[in-house]
Amino acid sequence: MPELKRTALYDLHLDLGARMVPFAGYEMPVQYAPGVLREHLHCRAAAGLFDVGHMGQVILRAPSGQAADAAAALERLVPVDLLGLAPGRQRYAMFTDDAGGILDDLMVANRGDHLFLVVNAACKGADIAHLRAHLSGDCAVEELADRGLLALQGPAAASVMDRIAPGAAAMRFMDVAVINSAFGPLWLSRSGYTGEDGFEISVEGTQTVALARALLAEPSVQPIGLGARDSLRLEAGLCLYGHDIDTTTSPIEAGLSWAIQKVRRAGGAREGGFPGAGRILRELADGPARLRVGLRPQTRAPMREGTPLFAAEDAADPVGIVTSGGFGPSIEAPLAMGYLPVDLGQKGRTVWGEVRGRRMAADVVALPFRDPNYKR
Amino acid sequence: MYYTEEHEWLRVEDDLVVVGITEHAAEQLGDIVFVDLPDEGKTVSKDDEVVVIESVKAASDILAPLDGEIVEVNGALTDNPGLVNEDPLGEAWFFKMKVEDLSALDDLMDEAAYKKFIG
Numbered sequence: 100m101p102e103l104k105r106t107a108l109y110d111l112h113l114d115l116g117a118r119m120v121p122f123a124g125y126e127m128p129v130q131y132a133p134g135v136l137r138e139h140l141h142c143r144a145a146a147g148l149f150d151v152g153h154m155g156q157v158i159l160r161a162p163s164g165q166a167a168d169a170a171a172a173l174e175r176l177v178p179v180d181l182l183g184l185a186p187g188r189q190r191y192a193m194f195t196d197d198a199g200g201i202l203d204d205l206m207v208a209n210r211g212d213h214l215f216l217v218v219n220a221a222c223k224g225a226d227i228a229h230l231r232a233h234l235s236g237d238c239a240v241e242e243l244a245d246r247g248l249l250a251l252q253g254p255a256a257a258s259v260m261d262r263i264a265p266g267a268a269a270m271r272f273m274d275v276a277v278i279n280s281a282f283g284p285l286w287l288s289r290s291g292y293t294g295e296d297g298f299e300i301s302v303e304g305t306q307t308v309a310l311a312r313a314l315l316a317e318p319s320v321q322p323i324g325l326g327a328r329d330s331l332r333l334e335a336g337l338c339l340y341g342h343d344i345d346t347t348t349s350p351i352e353a354g355l356s357w358a359i360q361k362v363r364r365a366g367g368a369r370e371g372g373f374p375g376a377g378r379i380l381r382e383l384a385d386g387p388a389r390l391r392v393g394l395r396p397q398t399r400a401p402m403r404e405g406t407p408l409f410a411a412e413d414a415a416d417p418v419g420i421v422t423s424g425g426f427g428p429s430i431e432a433p434l435a436m437g438y439l440p441v442d443l444g445q446k447g448r449t450v451w452g453e454v455r456g457r458r459m460a461a462d463v464v465a466l467p468f469r470d471p472n473y474k475r
Numbered sequence: 476m477y478y479t480e481e482h483e484w485l486r487v488e489d490d491l492v493v494v495g496i497t498e499h500a501a502e503q504l505g506d507i508v509f510v511d512l513p514d515e516g517k518t519v520s521k522d523d524e525v526v527v528i529e530s531v532k533a534a535s536d537i538l539a540p541l542d543g544e545i546v547e548v549n550g551a552l553t554d555n556p557g558l559v560n561e562d563p564l565g566e567a568w569f570f571k572m573k574v575e576d577l578s579a580l581d582d583l584m585d586e587a588a589y590k591k592f593i594g
Contacts, residue, residue, distance in 0.1 A: 129532075134505055134531075135505055136505075136506035136531055137506075326505070326531060326532060399508070399556070400509050401508065401509060401529050403534065425531065426509070428531070433508070
């Protein structure tokens with residue numbers, strides 16, 4: 100097994116009493132002393148600080164110095180309207196493969212003269228190779244391995260961030276900006292992975308620890324581990340790559356059609372032109388065979404990832420599977436997401452998950468489980 | 476109190492063996508969100524899986540520490556699984572067993588041996 104990597108905050112995590120686990124090739128904090136439940140609830144009530152320094156930060160720069168040229172190139176790999184992404188704005192996207200599956204999901208920001216991408220830790224090597232293989236004629240692909248990345252999430256995030264980076268509170272959901280601070284220029288985006296208002300903060304590597312300590316010195320801010328990160332994003336109905344989405348799921352099956360703007364769809368000015376466009380445009384027109392759905396188990400028993408789903412209590416063969424599942428501390432009940440055939444995956448239907456040999460009923464519900472608190 | 480390598484504690488109360496999990500186990504498991512208890516009257520053999528507990532992180536089993544019959548389960552845990560984290564050695568007992576041969580308890584660890592076991 101290759102040696103695990105560490106983020107800039109490794110020693111700080113240990114100082115804070117974190118329990119460290121291997122995650123995507125890194126040693127990361129799964130929880131701190133308060134535990135997953137309290138960390139989760141704290142983030143929803145005040146503010147949580149997450150180390151996301153394991154994620155990949157990439158700059159795409161065209162020789163012209165025009166973000167639009169980088170956007171046009173990147174549109175060949177994603178089904179998303181990037182030419183329509185204004186400077187200072189960010190958008191969710193996914194790399195698709197020729198079969199219409201998802202190679203990774205990512206954030207793309209237009210920073211005026213270039214694009215800034217944030218990709219998943221487990222995929223970043225493959226993503227960068229993919230970008231270089233397909234775009235190197237048109238764009239320089241630069242990995243920013245030395246920068247730190249933090250997320251500050253929760254209702255108190257804006258006031259805390261504004262004290263450190265004046266003006267941050269005026270940003271809207273999915274805005275990006277560079278704001279000077281005592282920790283150097285911070286690259287902020289008003290976004291996150293919890294369903295809460297908040298920021299993702301790219302910071303010079305040498306300033307990462309000092310910035311994290313300054314944020315943690317705020318009374319409303321507590322560190323949050325991967326355990327609560329997972330329960331927060333599950334309640335928010337957000338996909339985790341490698342679980343809810345992967346190369347076997349199309350963006351349409353995954354319920355991510357909203358991320359595919361009209362201009363890339365059939366009849367749009369830049370229709371198709373991305374890997375897997377045949378399947379993806381067909382599924383947009385005719386509907387997919389299956390759908391990612393929300394599930395609320397009727398008992399308190401959680402339905403974890405891998406739980407097979409059945410159309411009836413006594414049905415012989417499964418019709419679907421749970422891809423993420425656990426307990427939602429803010430919902431105070433078990434929650435799951437999974438895939439079901441379209442006819443069964445309708446709100447109000449009941450399906451059965453098999454947990455330890457027993458069939459347990461679960462209701463199909465709309466996602467997200469909890470309305471987000473984004474600053475629109 | 477007696478202790479097993481599965482991090483259960485046992486104590487004898489009115490000729491019944493009361494079973495729970497240790498503070499160490501509760502801490503390792505994290506916040507408990509679901510407890511699935513056996514039926515009262517069920518006959519069990521040592522090492523049978525009798526209780527399922529789910530934490531925010533994962534599911535774990537509790538094994539029958541001895542041969543015997545489950546005569547009572549702690550229904551309070553069904554409604555309030557978090558009791559396992561709050562009071563693992565007291566109110567959060569899982570079940571009471573009728574055991575034919577109480578001398579089997581002598582094979583288990585005492586508190587000092589258990590403390591050494593968990594290091």
